Amino acid sequence: MSKYALYTKSNSENSHHVNMVEMPSISQAEAYFAGVKNLSLTQLRELFIVKEINQSNKNLLYANR
Numbered sequence: 001m002s003k004y005a006l007y008t009k010s011n012s013e014n015s016h017h018v019n020m021v022e023m024p025s026i027s028q029a030e031a032y033f034a035g036v037k038n039l040s041l042t043q044l045r046e047l048f049i050v051k052e053i054n055q056s057n058k059n060l061l062y063a064n065r
Contacts, residue, residue, distance in 0.1 A: 003053040004029035009046070018048070026050060 004026060006019040019036065023029040034044040044050075 002026075004050050005053050006033045007049045007051060009049050020053065026052065 001022045001024050003020055003022050005017055006021075008016045008018060010016075019033065021029055021032050023032060030041060030044060030050050033048065033050060034041050037044060037048075039047070
């Protein structure tokens with residue numbers, strides 16, 4: 001299983017990490033996040049970006065621990 005993160009979508013280069021989940025596929029992660037946010041998939045994709053998290057990049061979730 002891979003880890004996927006939900007990020008805010010913004011016009012600037014700064015996007016903020018909102019949530020993380022471990023799922024078998026990105027489509028399942030999107031469905032999960034849509035349910036958590038009580039949004040349709042279309043609404044979720046308009047407001048957020050779901051990306052796979054690289055396992056070696058701990059800075060994102062663990063604040064350099």
